[in-house]
Amino acid sequence: MNTIDELISKSETRIFKAVFPNTTNHYETLFGGTALQLMDEVSFICATRFSRKKVVTISSDKVDFEKPIPEGTIVELVAKVSNVGRTSCVVDVQIYKEDMYSFDRELAVKGSFKFVAIGNDKKPIPIV
Secondary structure, three states: OOOHHHHHHHHOEEEEEEOOHHHEOOOOEEOHHHHHHHHHHHHHHHHHHHHOOOEEEEEEEEEEEOOOOEOOEEEEEEEEEEEEOOOEEEEEEEEEEEEOOOOOEEEEEEEEEEEEEEOOOOOEOOOO
16 A cells, blocks of 8 residues: 555656647747646646546646747646645646757746546545
């Protein structure tokens, strides 16, 4: 049996993506909606790896778009469980942007997503 801290550590999830023209707006920066979709996806994977149960997103909170993410960059999404309740957990997500041809890297977007564990009847169950 793993402790909560061990489960949190083992469930940290990282995804890398390249920012292509089909994901950018007329300013040639990543669409905010695309960033939110990627954040929800990586946080879902993290929450699932943490609980090993069916989970659904029930809220997102304070997503800060701190820097634009230009076309032609690499992004790394990092998701980590930050809070655990009886039936839910909160996953914090950060998106870092990296220049493809240098070592420049900086935090571009951050936010948090809350998940609840559900049983086959779609009702909340203990998350761990």
